Amino acid sequence: MRTPRRLFGYRNASLAAGGSKAGAVARITIRQQMAYKTDFIMRASFLLMILYVFVQLWSAAYDGDHARIINGYTLKQIIWYLVFTEAITMGVPALCGIIENEVKSGDIAVRLIRPLSYVGYHYAAYLAEAVFRFFVHLAVGSAIAWLCVGPPTFGMGWAGLFSLTFGAITVAFVLNMIVALCAFWVEETRGMEFVLHKLQFTVGGMLLPLDLMPEPLRRICVWLPFQAMLYFPARTAVNIDAAPIAEQFAIQAVWILLLGALVMWMYKRGVSRLHVNGG
Amino acid sequence: MIALQTQALRKVFTVKRKDAGLAGSFRSLLKPRWEEKVAVRSIDLTVQRGEMVAFLGPNGAGKSTTIKMLTGILHPSSGEARVLGCTPWREREKLAFRIGAVFGQKSQLWYHLPPIDTFDLISRIYELKRSDYHARRDDLIERFELGPYLHTPVRKLSLGERMRCEIAVSFLHRPQLLFLDEPTIGLDVVVKQRIRELIRELNREEGTTVFLTSHDAGDMEELCARAVVIHHGGILLDAPVDRLKREVLNRKLISLTLAAGSDASMLPPLSGTEVIASDSRRLKLAVDLAVTEIETVLSAVIGALRLEDVTVEDPPMEEIITHIYGTGG
Numbered sequence: 001m002r003t004p005r006r007l008f009g010y011r012n013a014s015l016a017a018g019g020s021k022a023g024a025v026a027r028i029t030i031r032q033q034m035a036y037k038t039d040f041i042m043r044a045s046f047l048l049m050i051l052y053v054f055v056q057l058w059s060a061a062y063d064g065d066h067a068r069i070i071n072g073y074t075l076k077q078i079i080w081y082l083v084f085t086e087a088i089t090m091g092v093p094a095l096c097g098i099i100e101n102e103v104k105s106g107d108i109a110v111r112l113i114r115p116l117s118y119v120g121y122h123y124a125a126y127l128a129e130a131v132f133r134f135f136v137h138l139a140v141g142s143a144i145a146w147l148c149v150g151p152p153t154f155g156m157g158w159a160g161l162f163s164l165t166f167g168a169i170t171v172a173f174v175l176n177m178i179v180a181l182c183a184f185w186v187e188e189t190r191g192m193e194f195v196l197h198k199l200q201f202t203v204g205g206m207l208l209p210l211d212l213m214p215e216p217l218r219r220i221c222v223w224l225p226f227q228a229m230l231y232f233p234a235r236t237a238v239n240i241d242a243a244p245i246a247e248q249f250a251i252q253a254v255w256i257l258l259l260g261a262l263v264m265w266m267y268k269r270g271v272s273r274l275h276v277n278g279g
Numbered sequence: 280m281i282a283l284q285t286q287a288l289r290k291v292f293t294v295k296r297k298d299a300g301l302a303g304s305f306r307s308l309l310k311p312r313w314e315e316k317v318a319v320r321s322i323d324l325t326v327q328r329g330e331m332v333a334f335l336g337p338n339g340a341g342k343s344t345t346i347k348m349l350t351g352i353l354h355p356s357s358g359e360a361r362v363l364g365c366t367p368w369r370e371r372e373k374l375a376f377r378i379g380a381v382f383g384q385k386s387q388l389w390y391h392l393p394p395i396d397t398f399d400l401i402s403r404i405y406e407l408k409r410s411d412y413h414a415r416r417d418d419l420i421e422r423f424e425l426g427p428y429l430h431t432p433v434r435k436l437s438l439g440e441r442m443r444c445e446i447a448v449s450f451l452h453r454p455q456l457l458f459l460d461e462p463t464i465g466l467d468v469v470v471k472q473r474i475r476e477l478i479r480e481l482n483r484e485e486g487t488t489v490f491l492t493s494h495d496a497g498d499m500e501e502l503c504a505r506a507v508v509i510h511h512g513g514i515l516l517d518a519p520v521d522r523l524k525r526e527v528l529n530r531k532l533i534s535l536t537l538a539a540g541s542d543a544s545m546l547p548p549l550s551g552t553e554v555i556a557s558d559s560r561r562l563k564l565a566v567d568l569a570v571t572e573i574e575t576v577l578s579a580v581i582g583a584l585r586l587e588d589v590t591v592e593d594p595p596m597e598e599i600i601t602h603i604y605g606t607g608g
């Protein structure tokens with residue numbers, strides 16, 4: 001990935017200028033998000049429903065026994081794990097659809113006339129929207145989990161959750177950006193996006209912590225980037241003592257560097273063959 | 280000093296060809312066929328700093344594609360271009376600080392937020408000093424009379440109000456060269472006129488070079504000293520607007536809607552005026568400005584008929600192009 005100065009465009013050759021641009025994009029994105037009240041209510045209602053169903057399912061799996069431990073997780077830890085993974089998953093914007101629409105409608109022209117990196121702009125907007133929505137969904141999810149399985153007494157686990165969530169959202173961004181940038185070559189990216197999301201749900205550990213998966217599948221998952229997006233922050237939050245924190249940060253950083261380099265390479269190739277539609 | 284210069288600038292798109300119907304879609308899936316579409320054939324052009332140039336042509340002539348290459352959005356298939364000393368597609372971000380662009384059919388304003396938020400974002404993106412930004416913003420608000428709706432969400436603004444905001448935002452960072460792609464499209468006559476006045480004012484006071492595309496001949500007549508007409512991706516005519524007015528834009532069209540009880544046959548024959556369409560309620564006249572003045576014709580019309588509505592228009596761009604072809608450019 002480029003340095004922040006290069007990522008967000010430059011003139012005064014200072015990190016402050018890049019930071020100021022990213023901050024401005026983030027602020028306006030959050031302000032725009034506040035206009036979508038109905039969307040928030042719909043998503044929050046859906047989250048409540050999902051969590052209620054999973055609370056019932058896991059309660060049945062644990063026979064309602066709050067003291068029972070399955071592969072290192074109590075019922076309370078599993079439910080809170082779900083709250084954290086759902087808050088991240090439902091928080092991240094539908095980047096593929098956004099980029100595909102920009103390419104199809106030709107609105108990408110408005111982005112490219114600015115002294116601002118196209119990828120950098122979308123990263124700032126993605127991060128702002130994801131963090132904002134993450135906290136909203138976390139509040140909604142926490143309410144139901146608290147009522148069903150008790151308060152989240154995770155101590156330093158919260159610090160682990162918040163610090164790893166930043167890397168998790170960045171990993172989600174680069175993964176989604178790779179698929180989104182395919183819109184520069186192909187007409188539809190929705191099929192690829194569908195596969196990507198299903199991989200996040202399964203081998204990313206959204207529904208089930210990787211520790212509860214069969215050993216052969218778990219061995220495959222540790223070599224994939226998806227665990228860095230959901231499993232790392234949620235597992236660390238509910239079970240910080242068992243989480244190799246430094247290793248998780250390192251794995252996130254490696255994936256961000258590798259996938260970020262791929263994003264920049266794809267963007268450079270794709271933008272040179274762009275066909276901007278309409279007037 | 281040269282603001283922009285192009286040499287044999289060309290853009291060819293590869294587009295997928297699909298036959299009609301379901302069978303055609305299946306065939307396209309199994310054996311896709313691609314064909315080349317020449318959007319810009321070859322453009323050689325030089326624009327001096329401070330000039331206001333109209334880049335005209337009918338839909339699909341290659342106007343917008345040329346602008347997108349000159350702003351660095353599109354990479355050309357071949358040819359060269361220098362804009363304010365930069366190669367646009369290689370130095371896009373560097374050039375972006377010095378140019379501005381308005382795409383009439385695309386909004387740069389945030390839809391759910393008031394225009395003031397977009398002003399603030401743009402000031403950060405162009406790295407404007409806070410004090411400079413506030414002074415410049417207040418000046419533009421006053422000139423463009425944006426005060427009453429600066430805090431209204433963009434979605435609630437009329438097209439004319441929105442376009443005034445779009446153009447004001449594009450002037451915020453004092454661009455040396457402004458690309459205006461159909462800035463008056465869809466606007467009514469009064470708003471068009473106001474926007475033209477503002478662009479002219481900023482060109483005069485700040486020396487901003489303006490490169491304007493339009494298929495509205497009025498934009499060219501009122502703003503520019505030079506017109507470049509393109510057709511099928513190549514330059515058809517590059518001439519002073521005065522010459523074009525004299526030789527090509529010497530016709531106006533008057534559309535009349537008659538009031539109830541008024542009879543079109545009451546209109547006496549007028550020299551240099553031809554009735555090109557008529558029915559019981561409507562009348563369309565073509566006026567040859569070399570023979571008579573528009574005011575003379577309008578006075579005669581108002582004296583003879585009772586009217587509900589009058590519109591005076593330039594001939595459509597397609598007609599102008601045909602005329603240029605007919606006279607050999």
